[in-house]
Amino acid sequence: MTILADICATKRKEVAARRATVSTATLHARIAAQTPPRGFRAALDRTVADGRHALIAEIKKASPSKGLIRADFDPPAHARAYSEGGAACLSVLTDAPYFQGHEDYLIAARAACSLPVLRKDFTVDPWQVLEARSIGADAILLIAAAIDDVCLAECEAAAIEHGLDVLVEVHDHDELARAARLKTRLIGVNNRNLKTFDVDFRRTYELVSHAPAGCTFVAESGLSTRADLDALAEHGVHCFLIGEALMRQDDVAAATRAMVG
Numbered sequence: 398m399t400i401l402a403d404i405c406a407t408k409r410k411e412v413a414a415r416r417a418t419v420s421t422a423t424l425h426a427r428i429a430a431q432t433p434p435r436g437f438r439a440a441l442d443r444t445v446a447d448g449r450h451a452l453i454a455e456i457k458k459a460s461p462s463k464g465l466i467r468a469d470f471d472p473p474a475h476a477r478a479y480s481e482g483g484a485a486c487l488s489v490l491t492d493a494p495y496f497q498g499h500e501d502y503l504i505a506a507r508a509a510c511s512l513p514v515l516r517k518d519f520t521v522d523p524w525q526v527l528e529a530r531s532i533g534a535d536a537i538l539l540i541a542a543a544i545d546d547v548c549l550a551e552c553e554a555a556a557i558e559h560g561l562d563v564l565v566e567v568h569d570h571d572e573l574a575r576a577a578r579l580k581t582r583l584i585g586v587n588n589r590n591l592k593t594f595d596v597d598f599r600r601t602y603e604l605v606s607h608a609p610a611g612c613t614f615v616a617e618s619g620l621s622t623r624a625d626l627d628a629l630a631e632h633g634v635h636c637f638l639i640g641e642a643l644m645r646q647d648d649v650a651a652a653t654r655a656m657v658g
């Protein structure tokens with residue numbers, strides 16, 4: 398089994414357990430009490446139109462490949478630093494078993510700034526999309542390698558119904574073609590191979606020219622320097638999802654500012 402298959406199997410059990418305790422009516426009541434979605438894709442597009450690198454800055458405590466990334470983990474402080482540094486959006490890991498994430502981190506990060514927030518998790522069921530909006534998420538991630546076309550479309554429909562943007566993650570031509578059949582025009586390429594954890598930006602270079610017209614295209618994972626971003630921008634990629642390289646900095650705001658330019 399690949400790590401992704403392991404993670405999704407764990408996630409299915411976790412979702413089944415939560416569904417048994419939280420009714421859909423409860424989720425709808427929580428959604429009704431939420432502040433409206435902040436436009437996630439719109440924030441990226443605006444930043445690019447201004448001629449800047451559009452960062453989705455990620456709040457990430459740990460990962461399966463690196464273990465603990467930051468001991469003094471403080472989601473609202475990181476959110477403020479990212480916002481101060483000029484990030485366009487936030488991403489917050491909420492998966493607990495593999496990334497030591499928590500939904501409270503998303504709630505606290507979103508309350509600490511005015512940036513739109515992506516719930517970074519492994520979505521395997523449309524119920525999780527309602528759950529994402531109920532905690533205030535402005536966008537969700539759908540990983541093409543993790544779910545089939547029916548599940549992709551159902552999760553996207555739930556997201557549209559609740560005003561959430563969808564970032565669909567792909568890592569090859571086949572998955573890009575599947576993403577292109579969805580309505581969303583926000584597509585990310587994960588440069589990290591989930592079997593070997595190797596990072597190769599050639600995945601992004603290779604796929605960007607095949608992206609559907611008018612699509613907002615995001616390079617994800619392993620980006621660590623301003624030069625990485627500038628090189629990708631030469632190839633027409635202007636949106637970047639960055640976690641570890643920013644999370645490891647003493648001065649997160651300054652590091653973010655240096656990336657944005």
Ligand SMILES: O=P(O)(O)OC[C@@H](O)[C@@H](O)c1c[nH]c2ccccc12
Pocket residue numbers: 455457517518540566587617618619620638639640641642
């Ligand atoms: O920390 P990095 O190498 O900058 O990567 C961030 C982000 O791309 C990575 O966390 C990620 C990309 N796709 C995912 C799917 C699930 C969990 C995590 C991820």
